[in-house]
Amino acid sequence: MTTMKNYLINSKLLLVATVTLLISCGDTPKDNAPWVDLFDGETLNGWHKLGGDATYAVKEGAIVGTTTHNTPNTFLTTDEMYSDFILELDYKVDSTMNSGIQIRSNSIPTYRDGRVHGYQVEIDPSERAWSGGIYDESRRGWLNPMTDNPAAQKAFKQNDWNHYRIEAIGDTIKTWVNDVPAAYLIDDKTAKGFICLQVHSIHRDQKAGTDIIWKNVRIITDSVSKYSRNSPLTPIITKNQLTIDEKKDGWKLLWDGKTTDGWRGAKLEEFPEKGWKIEDGVLSVLSSGGEESAAGGDIVTKELYGDFELKVDFKLTPGANSGIKYYVDTEINKGEGSSIGLEYQILDDNLHPDAKKGNHEGSRTVSSLYDLIQADVNKPIKPIGEWNTAYIISKDNHVEHWLNGTKVLEYERKSDAYRKLVSESKYAKWPNFGELDKGQILLQDHGDLVSFKNVKIRAINNTKE
Numbered sequence: 001m002t003t004m005k006n007y008l009i010n011s012k013l014l015l016v017a018t019v020t021l022l023i024s025c026g027d028t029p030k031d032n033a034p035w036v037d038l039f040d041g042e043t044l045n046g047w048h049k050l051g052g053d054a055t056y057a058v059k060e061g062a063i064v065g066t067t068t069h070n071t072p073n074t075f076l077t078t079d080e081m082y083s084d085f086i087l088e089l090d091y092k093v094d095s096t097m098n099s100g101i102q103i104r105s106n107s108i109p110t111y112r113d114g115r116v117h118g119y120q121v122e123i124d125p126s127e128r129a130w131s132g133g134i135y136d137e138s139r140r141g142w143l144n145p146m147t148d149n150p151a152a153q154k155a156f157k158q159n160d161w162n163h164y165r166i167e168a169i170g171d172t173i174k175t176w177v178n179d180v181p182a183a184y185l186i187d188d189k190t191a192k193g194f195i196c197l198q199v200h201s202i203h204r205d206q207k208a209g210t211d212i213i214w215k216n217v218r219i220i221t222d223s224v225s226k227y228s229r230n231s232p233l234t235p236i237i238t239k240n241q242l243t244i245d246e247k248k249d250g251w252k253l254l255w256d257g258k259t260t261d262g263w264r265g266a267k268l269e270e271f272p273e274k275g276w277k278i279e280d281g282v283l284s285v286l287s288s289g290g291e292e293s294a295a296g297g298d299i300v301t302k303e304l305y306g307d308f309e310l311k312v313d314f315k316l317t318p319g320a321n322s323g324i325k326y327y328v329d330t331e332i333n334k335g336e337g338s339s340i341g342l343e344y345q346i347l348d349d350n351l352h353p354d355a356k357k358g359n360h361e362g363s364r365t366v367s368s369l370y371d372l373i374q375a376d377v378n379k380p381i382k383p384i385g386e387w388n389t390a391y392i393i394s395k396d397n398h399v400e401h402w403l404n405g406t407k408v409l410e411y412e413r414k415s416d417a418y419r420k421l422v423s424e425s426k427y428a429k430w431p432n433f434g435e436l437d438k439g440q441i442l443l444q445d446h447g448d449l450v451s452f453k454n455v456k457i458r459a460i461n462n463t464k465e
Helices: 002-027 150-155 244-248 416-423
Strands: 047-051 055-059 062-066 074-078 085-093 099-106 117-123 134-137 141-144 162-169 172-177 180-186 194-199 211-220 263-265 276-279 282-285 299-301 308-316 321-329 340-347 387-395 398-403 406-412 440-443 450-459
Touching: 062 074, 062 194, 074 099, 085 099, 099 134, 099 162, 117 162, 141 180, 141 244, 150 180, 194 211, 308 321, 308 340, 321 387, 340 387, 406 416
Parallel strands: none
Antiparallel strands: 047 074, 055 062, 062 211, 074 194, 085 162, 085 211, 099 117, 099 194, 117 134, 134 141, 162 172, 172 180, 263 299, 276 282, 282 450, 299 440, 308 387, 308 450, 321 340, 321 440, 387 398, 398 406
16 A cells, blocks of 8 residues: 555656656757857857957856946947857846847047947836937937836846847847837848847946946848848838937928839929839939939939038949039029039949049049038948938038038038139039029939938028128
8 A cells, every 4th residue: 555655756756857857958948049158158259349448357157347437438338340149148237237239330530530330229227218219320310219118117126137139131220128018120221230238328427437237149140031030010111200219309301211202303383203213211313324413313302401510421423423412503504414503423433534624633433512512531432332311501601511410511601712613623614503592402313323311401591690
């Protein structure tokens, strides 16, 4: 009888053990993903510091960043650059400290003296609770805030370890905070860059010596899509949309990404019936053999602009030529050729012969003030086939051309020096060239395939009385 009783007890124990094992295996399935550790738990090998003077050290198997007064944001940065990846890490932050994880970020001498810029996955222990949101550091500001995601806002744990998962695949970035979906962004501004652990600058009334701690930093770069997770969130798409900061600052879409509203042919009452194409949020002037304004012709805004800021993303094809003109008067030169106005040149400098022409040396190269002023030869132009960003600001007759966040030239419109340049250029025959108080914005048809998107403008109130 005792033997039978022991047998039953042992059988029950075996059954319980088996069930427990099965449940345990089901809860923690084996992770066969090709993870690579970015931190070895002992040293900062593979990392270097950029930006400010906050300190980083390894303590008890973790990276510890410590705040310092009188220094800008500091970034512990990977030596390696990454394009598509899945990143996971754990961190702990003081409830008084803002921080973040930089991804696909860069530092180049021509951009704000080497300042780190790019996507940042926010660490935000404040009442706002935007941890896991995506901020564009030193560039466009907030892209994917947490305003409409209360579940993610509640996922962050104060003064405790938190786990981030970050996926960057193609133009899509997704984040999770403690396994809760946080951000879902579609944006193609930057495809590759380094990863950073940020120690944010602090105010004088904040305590120095506060720590931000990271551990278990690992990455997948092989067969990334295979290990990607689905997100139930609705993606935020930035193409032809205003960011929350742009809306706040008074920017407007100059092209809506879908229609021809607000535009017409420079020598037509309506938009050209041929020569231009709108497809997938991109506006393209089509190739017609390189002849100026011979197909659809230039297009101009229906509205006139005085002082303004203008941003345009453009993409060249090999050997292509086009331009962005401003202070255009379509009543001038109604015959053959392009309408007349100041021009931010768009050109393939390597293949198009215009790069070696011009009444002022180099003044027909990309981002130059066409035929008048050469852009900085160290300009950060991206390869043909990639998107570049032109930025023009004109305020109180002071004009600047920027390319991909770098100022490449500036001049004083209507000044004696400006008028001398005009007198020595192809524009000398046009009285008061480029001196309109208000004019149209123009996208040029020069017979080559060139594409545009994210066309945005902000009218500036003139400060002169």
